[in-house]
Amino acid sequence: MAAESEPEEAININSPCINLEKLPHLTDYLPTLKTYTNPLQHNPFFHPSYGFYVTPTDIVLRHIVYDISSSSSSASPHLAYLRAGPRKQIFFDPTDSTRAAIVNCGGLCPGLNTVIRELVVGLWDLYGLRHIYGIQAGYRGFYSTDMAPLQLNPKMVHGWHKTGGTLLQTSRGGFHLQNIVDAIQRYGFNQVYIIGGDGTMRGAVKIFDEIRRRKLNIGVVGIPKTVDNDVGIIDRSFGFQTAVEMAQQAINAAHVEAESAVNGIGLVKLMGRSTGHIALHATLSSRDVDCCLIPENKFYLEGKGGLFEFLEHRLKENGHAVVVVAEGAGQDMIPRTDAQKEEKDESGNPVFLDVGSWLKSELKKWWDRDHPNELFTVKYIDPTYMIRAVPANATDNLYCTLLAHSAIHGIMAGYTGFVCGPINGNYAYIPLEEVAQAKNEVNTRDHKWAWVRSVTSQPDFEKT
Ligand SMILES: Nc1ncnc2c1ncn2[C@@H]1O[C@H](COP(=O)(O)OP(=O)(O)OP(=O)(O)O)[C@@H](O)[C@H]1O
Ligand SMILES: O=P(O)(O)OC[C@H]1O[C@](O)(CO)[C@@H](O)[C@@H]1O
Ligand SMILES: [Mg+2]
Numbered sequence: 001m002a003a004e005s006e007p008e009e010a011i012n013i014n015s016p017c018i019n020l021e022k023l024p025h026l027t028d029y030l031p032t033l034k035t036y037t038n039p040l041q042h043n044p045f046f047h048p049s050y051g052f053y054v055t056p057t058d059i060v061l062r063h064i065v066y067d068i069s070s071s072s073s074s075a076s077p078h079l080a081y082l083r084a085g086p087r088k089q090i091f092f093d094p095t096d097s098t099r100a101a102i103v104n105c106g107g108l109c110p111g112l113n114t115v116i117r118e119l120v121v122g123l124w125d126l127y128g129l130r131h132i133y134g135i136q137a138g139y140r141g142f143y144s145t146d147m148a149p150l151q152l153n154p155k156m157v158h159g160w161h162k163t164g165g166t167l168l169q170t171s172r173g174g175f176h177l178q179n180i181v182d183a184i185q186r187y188g189f190n191q192v193y194i195i196g197g198d199g200t201m202r203g204a205v206k207i208f209d210e211i212r213r214r215k216l217n218i219g220v221v222g223i224p225k226t227v228d229n230d231v232g233i234i235d236r237s238f239g240f241q242t243a244v245e246m247a248q249q250a251i252n253a254a255h256v257e258a259e260s261a262v263n264g265i266g267l268v269k270l271m272g273r274s275t276g277h278i279a280l281h282a283t284l285s286s287r288d289v290d291c292c293l294i295p296e297n298k299f300y301l302e303g304k305g306g307l308f309e310f311l312e313h314r315l316k317e318n319g320h321a322v323v324v325v326a327e328g329a330g331q332d333m334i335p336r337t338d339a340q341k342e343e344k345d346e347s348g349n350p351v352f353l354d355v356g357s358w359l360k361s362e363l364k365k366w367w368d369r370d371h372p373n374e375l376f377t378v379k380y381i382d383p384t385y386m387i388r389a390v391p392a393n394a395t396d397n398l399y400c401t402l403l404a405h406s407a408i409h410g411i412m413a414g415y416t417g418f419v420c421g422p423i424n425g426n427y428a429y430i431p432l433e434e435v436a437q438a439k440n441e442v443n444t445r446d447h448k449w450a451w452v453r454s455v456t457s458q459p460d461f462e463k464t
Contacts, residue, residue, distance in 0.1 A: 019077040020059055023429050024208070024417035026091055029215050033414065035089045039128055054085035054409075060428035062233075084406035084420050084427035086126075091414035092190060092219075094128040099188050101149065103135035103142070104170050104195040105203070106347070108385070109227040110239035111392035111400040112195065113160040113167055118404030119193055120152045126405070127412055133187070134167075139203060140174025142183040149187060161397055164390045173346025175203045181210045184218060191219050191411050197226035197237075199347050201419065201436040208417040208432055219411040222419040222432050223403055227388045229277040232438025233430055234421030238403060239388065240277065242396045246387040247282035251322065254381050255288040258320035261377035265311065265321050265363060269356035269382045272326035273349065276442050278387070279326040283452055290314050290321040291458040295328035296442040297449070299461045301362060308366050310459050325355055334358045356382050402427060 027033055038053070040046050062079040092098040102119050104112055116134065123129040133149035135141040141149070150168070160167055184192060184207075194204045201222050208220040224231040229240040247270050254266025270278045276294020283292040291310060293299050300306045307323075314321040334353045343351040360380045367376040392400060399422075406420035406427045419435040420427060442449060453460065 015077075017077050018059065018080050020080045020082070021431055021434070023082055023415050023431060024212070026217060026219060026414045026416055029212055030217055033091050033217065034093075035091055036093060038086055038088055038090050038412070039094045040086055040126060041088070043126070048086075052086065053088040054083050055087075056082065058083040058085070060423050060426045062423060064424045081423060081428035081430050082415075084410060084429055086409045087413035090127075090412040092127075092412055094412075098127075098129055098190050099131040099133070100129055100191040100193065101133050101135055101142075101184065101187070101189040102152075102168070102193045102195070103138065104166050104168055104225065105138040105200040106170060106172060106197045106225070107227065108165055108170065108388050109225045109237070110164060110242035110388060110390050111396045112165065112170075112225065112239070113157075113163050114392055114397050114400035115195055115223055115225070115238070115404050116152075116166070116168060117157040117160040118401045119408065120157045121154045122405050122408045124154050126408065133189070137169040138171035138174055139176075139180060139200075140171060141168075143176065143179035144174075161400075162391055171346070172199075172349075175206075175347075177206050177210055180207060181214070184211070185214075185216065190217055191221075193221055193223060193407055193411075195223040195225050197224070197228070198231060198436065198439065199349070200225070201231070201432065205417075205433050205436045212417070219414065219416040220432070221407045221411050221416070222435065223407055224419055224421055224435065227278070228272050228275055230273070230275040230440050231421075231435060232440045233435055234419075234423060235425065236422075238396050238399050239392055240281075240396075242390060242393045243271070243278055243387040244281040244285065245393060246390055247278060247383065248286055250381045250383040250386075251282060251286045251288055251324065254379060255286075255320075255322050257379035257381075258322055258377075261320065261379070262375040263315050263319065263367075263371075263377065265315075265323060265376075265378045267356060267360055267363070267378055267380045268322070268324045269354070269380075269384075270324060270326055271384065271387060273328045273352070275440065276326040276329065277440070279324050279329075280442055280448070280452055283324055284448075284455060287455065288322050289324050290318075290456055291323045292452055292456060293323065293325040293329040294442055295326055295331075297329075297444045297461060298332075299330060301333075301366070305459045305461065307459075308363075308370075311363075312370075323359070325359060327352055327355060330355045330359070354382070356380050 059080040136147040141147045204222045258264035258266035283289040417432045418429045
């Protein structure tokens, strides 16, 4: 770590073994911006000492696991990002003119209210901002005439971390680039905090590009939110662990119902539009699950190696079975009309049919056909919104706080067009564009999926 007294220009950030991702900065297009001393310098609680401020040579490595016998591990430079945290010099006047806007878009996720609360309290207490606004109901709230921004202060948001949902409300769709950026300019916002998933981040990239094109003194930061945990690069998204914890209750109930019936099957559908992280983690932590079906691992019902054959054995062995299915799994097998094939939500995401109901009816048809005179029960549990419409647990709440503070420190330091998030346990700043493109899918070739299969003994569904 460089000494705080060292001027930033004198620091050499080029190194043959490190490839540091360049982060956009307001001075890239506004080179004469004024700087200010970070007000934390005089904050009675922090007493900044050596090592408190993060410098431009403080980095977080993208990968920390290497095989040193492989030539590529030493030959190619290691990808790195700037470490998140307070900088000594900031680029926004902490006392007067700075105005911040906070928006959340897309589906709910445990912890949304915590992030908003911590942005408000952090901006107010750490940097002295007094003009902080919540944009209502997602992107459309920037320009909708019937939804004025809500002025927020620490007193208002005091207990928000104990509540589920979002007190700012959210929505899908409504992305209109020119209207949004015009509204940001009209309201005089200089900092825009955008909380959302992959769709929101793609929108945020466009907002950042337009702000840069107009050469505006406005910082844009993305705070990744998705209960599905499908945002790439970062370790995990906030609220995911809370959702997995909530899913346990549904799996427990399915297990009890299945055990209490003759040839009982407990079927649980969990969220996961295109990734099966919730289903996978809920399966690994429950240990009552016999089969976990996810979008990344195509499954089939009939014949050798299929689901029915596996369940037949399981029922013979144990008398019951629990199946967990992610909502995006098996969609290609469910019959649908042409109109259903085209259906999209307001953001353009495909609308899925209920894989749980379909599977329940297919299971019943199979049993009636192959075992007409034997008892059989399928109990289908669909907790849907119950796993995400809850307050964040303690771990997620702490995570949300660190995310909010990282975002504030980065934007105050003049960085823009970036996302903050943990990489290998350390908070880093990642270019927004990179996060908008990266997707976190379950890798069915890695150890974790092998572990699921070893816990459940389920087939690999690779047709022979
Ligand atoms: N390619 C895109 N360009 C601009 N805006 C987009 C784009 N994709 C989505 N959006 C906007 O981003 C917002 C949220 O998108 P979406 O509904 O897909 O949720 P998300 O951010 O992916 O979150 P989640 O999937 O976790 O619910 C919507 O207002 C939508 O219009
Ligand atoms: O019904 P809504 O609010 O559109 O959200 C449902 C979707 O949102 C998510 O929770 C997050 O993308 C998905 O798991 C789910 O498909
Ligand atoms: Mg999404």
